Amino acid sequence: MDEKLSKVDPKLLDLLVCPLTKGRLSYNRDRNELISESARLAYPIRDGVPIMLVSEARKIED
Template identity: 70%
Template sequence: MDNKTNRVDPKLLELLVCPLTKGRLSWNAEAGELVSERAKLAYPVRDGIPIMLVSEARELKD
């Protein structure tokens, strides 16, 4: 996975929220995902575009 194409603009990150909880997201650069701690979901970023669909999110394990 190329991290250059999977970066998220910091200004965009400030605006995005989890579609499920409306809570803040954090950027996991290693996995190239936006993480919602409250929902325990990780949303993928493909070609620099956050995929903010619950159906596309990966469930986080404890």
């Protein structure tokens, strides 16, 4: 398991939703982010803590 992800409880990842859309999130292991496809946002995970703030999210460009 990825060392950075191992610091985040997998059950927590199942419970988290996008704060903007309340939709499901997927985990991007390469970038260590939680992805909201519906909002087109990527929320960073820093030191094992998901940063669930729209202001901190990266916009996903096509």
